[in-house]
Amino acid sequence: MERFIRSILRTTPSRVARVAINGTGAFCACVLVWEHLVTIQLSEGPSMYPTFNPRGDWLLISRMHRNGKGIEVGDVVRFNHPTFLGVHGAKRVLGMPGDFVCRDQPYSTVAGGQPDMIQVPEGHAFLVGDNLPWSRDSRTFGPVPLGLINGKIIARVWPPSKMEWVQNTMKPAELD
Numbered sequence: 001m002e003r004f005i006r007s008i009l010r011t012t013p014s015r016v017a018r019v020a021i022n023g024t025g026a027f028c029a030c031v032l033v034w035e036h037l038v039t040i041q042l043s044e045g046p047s048m049y050p051t052f053n054p055r056g057d058w059l060l061i062s063r064m065h066r067n068g069k070g071i072e073v074g075d076v077v078r079f080n081h082p083t084f085l086g087v088h089g090a091k092r093v094l095g096m097p098g099d100f101v102c103r104d105q106p107y108s109t110v111a112g113g114q115p116d117m118i119q120v121p122e123g124h125a126f127l128v129g130d131n132l133p134w135s136r137d138s139r140t141f142g143p144v145p146l147g148l149i150n151g152k153i154i155a156r157v158w159p160p161s162k163m164e165w166v167q168n169t170m171k172p173a174e175l176d
Contacts, residue, residue: 036063040157041078043090047129047136051076051166052090058158059090059166061151068125068146073099074170078151079127082141090153091137092170095126097146104132104139118143125149 039061046054061078065071073093081087095101103116120126124143129135138144155165 046134049131051130057156059153060155060157062154063151065152066150068149074168076153076166077149080148091127093125094128095120097122101126
């Protein structure tokens with residue numbers, strides 16, 4: 001028995017070190033994927049209803065679209081909220097730099113009621129919720145700097161019965 005205990009004590013430090021190094025490598029790989037490739041986040045609130053459930057859906061977010069890279073009109077993006085510190089919002093892109101958008105009154109039920117057209121400034125995006133009467137969006141706080149966009153929502157992953165890719169439902173106008 002004594003011989004067995006001595007052999008364990010001799011080999012344990014190298015095994016512990018090997019497990020610690022492997023664990024550290026796995027942790028670093030997970031952090032890199034989580035911070036730079038994809039992340040999962042719970043959505044809450046009524047502003048994106050019916051696209052997302054007001055009580056919360058778990059969303060898969062591509063972090064490769066940070067700072068507005070590869071974002072198009074109609075995409076749903078996650079951004080750092082400009083008026084609430086530390087809060088992430090999810091909204092649909094209605095206008096990119098240089099686009100003209102109709103700026104309705106916040107919390108209005110009539111889209112286009114007041115024809116107040118604005119041009120989205122360079123380096124900004126105009127973001128709106130799909131549920132206009134219940135959305136705090138660019139109609140309230142103005143166009144959002146592209147630097148605040150930290151991802152593009154690409155899929156709903158929970159609940160399993162509603163698992164699906166998030167579609168860009170806005171189509172470009174065809175002019176005759």
